[in-house]
Amino acid sequence: MKIRKVLKIVGIILLVVIILLLIHTIRNFIIVRKLQNNITQYANSTNYSIKSIISNPNKTEIAELTTTMFYKKDNKQAGFVIRGKGQEITKISMFGLSDQEGYRTYIENGESKIAKIETEGGFIMPTIVNGLESDSTWHTFISCFFAYIRSTVVNSKDCYIVSNYPSYISLNPVGKNEYYIEKDTGLMIENITNDMISGRDYEFDNVDDSIFVEPDISEYIVQ
Helix, strand or coil, X not given: CHHHHHHHHHHHHHHHHHHXXXXXXXXXXXXXXXXXXXXXXXXXXXXXXXXXXXXXXXXXXXXEEEEEEEEEECCEEEEEEEEEECCEEEEEEEEEECCCCCEXXXXXXXXXXEEEEXXXXXXXXXXXXXXXXXXXHHHHHHXXXXXXXXXXXXXXXXXXXXXXXXCCCCCCCCCCEEEEEECCCCCEEEEEECCEEEEEEEXXXXXXXXXXXXXXXXXXXXX
């Protein structure tokens, strides 16, 4: 009788745990599917800009800060990277067309000005990132089992913090990995991977053609 009673209690506990895990997973699944649906209105945009700031504030050495601005308008693309470490600042500008091979890169570091002309390939233009992308509904559901999702506010925007969610953009599955995703748009506005913080701002349908005007290449040493 005692053994049967103990087994009954264990069975009830296991049933409660399973129900709680199921509620946890279903809640996360509903949230993630909504975010995935919200971002679809931006995924195919051909006129947008993305500002990204990457920092390592917890490093013991001199903090490094990288700011990137990427612009796309139809088939025109431009990218600007400013990397600072201490008093050293490097500026990189890239220009190309998405429907053609090749691109131009202009590098400024102090008084040094170098231009590189690539005739093959194209520079990597960031797209509108779906931080919760998956290849199937089942994959999404399984990922939601492991995920921890809670609400927060970032720069006056209502967001979800999504932790431990296995996705295609998880470059570092070990350690801290958090996505801050805006509720209304599904856009990832911040990503924290261990000591690296990457913040993003987006603008749509207002990229001006003047941003694609390249520097005077005669002022650069062409390599």
